[in-house]
Each structure stands twice: as C-alpha cells, then as structure tokens.
Amino acid sequence: MLGTGASAFVPKIPGAELEGVFTLKNLNDAIRIKTFIRNRGCRKAIVVGAGFIGMEMSEALRTLGIETLVIDLLPRPAARWDPEFSKAILEELSRQNITFSGNTRMESIERGKDYRLRLNADKGVIEADMILIAVGIRPNVKLANDLGLQIGKTGAIHVDFSQCTSKEGIYAVGDCCEVYHHISKSWVYIPLGDVANKQGRVAGHNIGGRPMILQGVVGAQSFKLFTLEVAATGLDESEASDCGYHPVSAIIWGNAIARSMPGEKKLGIKMVADRATGNLLGAQAVGAMGAVSRINTLSCALWAGMGLDEIAYLDFAYAPPVGPAWDPIHIAAQELIRKL
Amino acid sequence: MLGTGASAFVPKIPGAELEGVFTLKNLNDAIRIKTFIRNRGCRKAIVVGAGFIGMEMSEALRTLGIETLVIDLLPRPAARWDPEFSKAILEELSRQNITFSGNTRMESIERGKDYRLRLNADKGVIEADMILIAVGIRPNVKLANDLGLQIGKTGAIHVDFSQCTSKEGIYAVGDCCEVYHHISKSWVYIPLGDVANKQGRVAGHNIGGRPMILQGVVGAQSFKLFTLEVAATGLDESEASDCGYHPVSAIIWGNAIARSMPGEKKLGIKMVADRATGNLLGAQAVGAMGAVSRINTLSCALWAGMGLDEIAYLDFAYAPPVGPAWDPIHIAAQELIRKL
Numbered sequence: 119m120l121g122t123g124a125s126a127f128v129p130k131i132p133g134a135e136l137e138g139v140f141t142l143k144n145l146n147d148a149i150r151i152k153t154f155i156r157n158r159g160c161r162k163a164i165v166v167g168a169g170f171i172g173m174e175m176s177e178a179l180r181t182l183g184i185e186t187l188v189i190d191l192l193p194r195p196a197a198r199w200d201p202e203f204s205k206a207i208l209e210e211l212s213r214q215n216i217t218f219s220g221n222t223r224m225e226s227i228e229r230g231k232d233y234r235l236r237l238n239a240d241k242g243v244i245e246a247d248m249i250l251i252a253v254g255i256r257p258n259v260k261l262a263n264d265l266g267l268q269i270g271k272t273g274a275i276h277v278d279f280s281q282c283t284s285k286e287g288i289y290a291v292g293d294c295c296e297v298y299h300h301i302s303k304s305w306v307y308i309p310l311g312d313v314a315n316k317q318g319r320v321a322g323h324n325i326g327g328r329p330m331i332l333q334g335v336v337g338a339q340s341f342k343l344f345t346l347e348v349a350a351t352g353l354d355e356s357e358a359s360d361c362g363y364h365p366v367s368a369i370i371w372g373n374a375i376a377r378s379m380p381g382e383k384k385l386g387i388k389m390v391a392d393r394a395t396g397n398l399l400g401a402q403a404v405g406a407m408g409a410v411s412r413i414n415t416l417s418c419a420l421w422a423g424m425g426l427d428e429i430a431y432l433d434f435a436y437a438p439p440v441g442p443a444w445d446p447i448h449i450a451a452q453e454l455i456r457k458l
Numbered sequence: 459m460l461g462t463g464a465s466a467f468v469p470k471i472p473g474a475e476l477e478g479v480f481t482l483k484n485l486n487d488a489i490r491i492k493t494f495i496r497n498r499g500c501r502k503a504i505v506v507g508a509g510f511i512g513m514e515m516s517e518a519l520r521t522l523g524i525e526t527l528v529i530d531l532l533p534r535p536a537a538r539w540d541p542e543f544s545k546a547i548l549e550e551l552s553r554q555n556i557t558f559s560g561n562t563r564m565e566s567i568e569r570g571k572d573y574r575l576r577l578n579a580d581k582g583v584i585e586a587d588m589i590l591i592a593v594g595i596r597p598n599v600k601l602a603n604d605l606g607l608q609i610g611k612t613g614a615i616h617v618d619f620s621q622c623t624s625k626e627g628i629y630a631v632g633d634c635c636e637v638y639h640h641i642s643k644s645w646v647y648i649p650l651g652d653v654a655n656k657q658g659r660v661a662g663h664n665i666g667g668r669p670m671i672l673q674g675v676v677g678a679q680s681f682k683l684f685t686l687e688v689a690a691t692g693l694d695e696s697e698a699s700d701c702g703y704h705p706v707s708a709i710i711w712g713n714a715i716a717r718s719m720p721g722e723k724k725l726g727i728k729m730v731a732d733r734a735t736g737n738l739l740g741a742q743a744v745g746a747m748g749a750v751s752r753i754n755t756l757s758c759a760l761w762a763g764m765g766l767d768e769i770a771y772l773d774f775a776y777a778p779p780v781g782p783a784w785d786p787i788h789i790a791a792q793e794l795i796r797k798l
Contacts, residue, residue, distance in 0.1 A: 312773075342779040433675040
C-alpha cells in the first residue's frame, strides 16, 4: 500500500534554497519554522500563496506579532471562492493588519539589506526575515512510476473504488492518489486529511479481506482565518460548466443565529445549481460562525442529489440562539429558485 | 386561513390563578413576567416542567440572579433525550446552581409564608416568589370545531400537503395544526416556529393561486441551556418501534472540533437506525458546541433516506479548528453499523 503523500511545490527561482525560506507540508517543516523564529527572530514574514496554508500561516505568524505580507499570482486571496467572499477575507486580513498584494509574481530571492531576505517580484522588491512558499503541493508518484502504476490525468496515482491501483494487490491512499468526485463524476486530486483517513480505512478493509469501497467525495473544504470560517463544497460555476452542467448561482447574506441574539452572526452563502434539473451543484459560505456547519449540511444534500425545492424547506433544529427560523440555507435556495 | 395558535396548558389545580403564577406562550406573557419581577421582586422561582420552555426559562431566571428550582413529573429533564444526555443536562443545571426535582407532581398552589407562594407537591412543600407553569401547550381548535373542520388524532387541525383543512378554501398553519412527519409517515403535532413559517408560506402560495406543497418535517428540534446545545431529529427508539421499524441505537462521545484545539468540545451523539434496512431513523446530540450543526446535517440525511453506510463516510469540510478528520457523525454511524 502506497502512502507516499505529497510535497510542497517550490517554483524554480533563484534563492529558493536560502536560509529563512520555508515550505510547510509536514511536522519537520513546522519544527524548522518554529525553531528558526525562536532562535533567529523574525520581524517580518512574506507568505507566498493565498490558499489554505498561506491563509492559516498568515494567522499563525501575525498572532506571534510578526509583520506579515501575503502575495499571490491571482488578484484575490482564496480565489476559489466568489469575489464577494474574497472581499470578506480581504477585510479580515486588513483588520488583522496583514497586507495582501495580488497579481504579484515572485521572481527571485536574495540576501536582504534591512531584513535577512529580499524577494524580487514583478511588482517590486520586498524585504523580510522569513519567506514561506505555499503555492500548492504535488503528489509523490516516483515510486508509483517505478512500479509502472497508472498515473491519472491529475498527476496523482490512479485508484479504483477499493483504493486499488492499476496493479492488483497494490493499493494507494492519501495525498499521493486521486479520489472520485460524486458531483463531477470524475477522478480528481483533492489532497485533504479527512479524505486520506477514509481512503486508508477502505484500503485496510480490502487488504484485510473485508470488501469495502469509498463511494467518493463532494469536494467539501474549509479553513479558518482568525474569526472567519471559510468553507465550500461541490463545484463552482466554471467546474460545473466544464462538466456540461448549466450552472446558475445566487449569493445571500443572512444570520447564523436569530437576529435578536448578540454577537457577530452575518453569514454569506453562495449556491450553484443546475438549471436543467434544479439540483444543487455546489455551495460556498463565509462568516464568523456557522459557515462550516452549513457547508457540511449542504455536502450531505449534494451527496443525496437534492434539488433546491427540497433544500429550501429542509427541517432544521431551530431555536433562536442556534439558528434563525429561516436558515441562510433556506434563503439562498429560495433566492436561487427564483433565478432558475 | 386559520392561524389560531396554541395555548399553554395549565393543570386544573387549586391556586393556579394566584398572582405570581405564570405561563409563557406569547409576548404578553413575557412582558407580564418581566414586569412582575421588576416591580415586585423575585428571590426564588419554581419552574414546573423541564421541557424546552422550562429549560430556557430556568436559564433566564437564574441569569437574573434568582434562585431557581425545576420540577417535573418525569424522573429526568428533557426526557425525550437519552438518559445519558439527560445526565449532561442535569450536570449543567447543577453547575449553574439550579435544583432539579424529578418524579414530582404539583398538587396545589397557595399563599406562602416566607415567600409569596407555596407549591404543594406530592413530595413536599416548596415556597417561592414566582411559579412558572411550562407543562406543554394545546392547539387552539375552538374556531375550527365551530366550523366543523376535521381535527386530527393529535388534537390539532387536520391539514393536507397544501395546508388545506377538511373544507375546501379553508387553510390552517402554525401551532393549531398538524404536520406530516417524513420518517414516521404520519401526521404529527410539532408546534415549532420554523415549521409554522414554512406552513404559512405554503398556504400563502396556494391561496394566492400558485400551487405549492409542504413535503413535511423530520422532527428536528433544539434548545440551548447556558453553554449546552441540546438537539434531536427524527424518531427515538420507542417512536420507531411504534411505526414498526426495528430500531437499534448507539451513543458515542467525540469532539466537535479537532482534539488539538482549545476549548470545551466534547460532543455526544446518539443515532437510531432500522436494523432491517440500515437506514437512519433519528439522532440526538448534546455538547458545548456543534450539537445543533450535527443534527441539522443528520436532518438532511434523514430527509434523503440515507443509510448508515453512506453517513459513516460523508464528505465534510474538514479543518482542525472547525471539525475533526473523523467527525462524531462518522464515528456514531460506524459504531451503529457494528451493532446492526
């Protein structure tokens, strides 16, 4: 059974090997970063890449009191989310005094003058004591290649529903292999810890002689940024179009709990549905509370292939301190029904 | 369209009409209680009934610094929940210095000596400045009876999927009427605010000439008790047996978020499934966080008629601060699969 995982991707630029330049994929990376900050000090850090790791690490670094700047090739942080939700993320970054610089390409790293390192970007020069490169990961497939195993279109190891590779008796699980996506009906690369756990259990069952399959995922994912929960599931419009679906979407802002209760409860939900069937295809949510919980419920709805007409009237455990009578899920589904 | 609501039930006991004895069903009741406490003072209160209203009001009274005692005919508070979860509720009451006396029948109320009122119970005598009777509500069906409308077995007005009563052109919604239960496949009386909202919208559509039906509910419900979320959905074992299902259940204690994160995160989930089909029939949850969110997701699973094999591997938006890699939902479903 192959569990060769993935490695952080580092663009081939001069200076990427300098001391103070890090990636974060495993426990050793984390220890290296903590040791560096503790022993050498860090006044300012640059995070290259505004994905999950970049966002989580910007919070971790800022919480240590380090001046933090995030740059990304794309114009917005967490660009898989709708621009309206990226705005909420940008506002949170700004509230926490983290600078974001979009449309920015890192070109090289060298020794700095005022700080330990200097990052040369197409937009100018920035100095910092530490640079974290978090621009994605690549599956480790060398061993699989050496074994002659089939590699999928995604670049990760091809497996079937039993986690078996193209060679009988050889299994693969986790960040090195693909997983079946229940909405796009295709094999995708979604290297996440919970998926890896499920794949591991399925492979273990089969290897141990007790047949089991992993039916697939719906693409549920989330991260936390200070007080903000950011979550998504299923397909966005462009992924849906690529599948031949007819996506139509709506964004609403509701409250995670009843309006009468205290606390920051604004919750944004975006839903994407198929105009041909009225079925849910995907959803995104952002808010100080309740975003992940709604995305989990909608992941269940996606798994069941539910239509908006059912989702708009789902029965939830309503009580004012824990949710409004009309949940943001209901409101989003009803809004989207009007646009179908 | 009848929206005659429900009234608080008051047992026919001597002294129920005395000043300082209250029920809580509407805004006027709430104003009366607040005015009484403000103008007359209240050192000690007795809450009769340990259901939703009794639990929520015991928190409200205690938060005002009032010594609070809850009594109930049944041995446990919130007795619809499993005894193991009632224990968690009892612990929370005790932590908040609220006394609970189970198996206690109120027999009469009279003027008190040290306090304004005296409650005579089968177990003894208790004095207090205020008594709140919260032993349930009854649908207001007088007008419906006068109109000759069919009343259901539950005592509430019979309606169809369009919210139409037994007489064409007469509709009913809210706490005065029944609702269809998707799991028991029967018409039940679940007078909750979110259900009333849905019924109102469906009746309005039909009255306005735009056909619409309410497909039903799954029995989702919750309340908050200080820091504890208490929620349930679907059927419990006895309700399931009454329907001819073959209930088997499991209780597990997991964590609402990853074990490595700070905070009180212990979460109990009970699942009930049908041994014949492996399908989920109901669930309960109790915890400082995440109980309602799990019950909402499971309400969606119930609506979709999902089996435990699917629920045990549902794809959620995993990230350590918002949920563990194996969610308590997965763990409970897997535990229950072993018992099928």
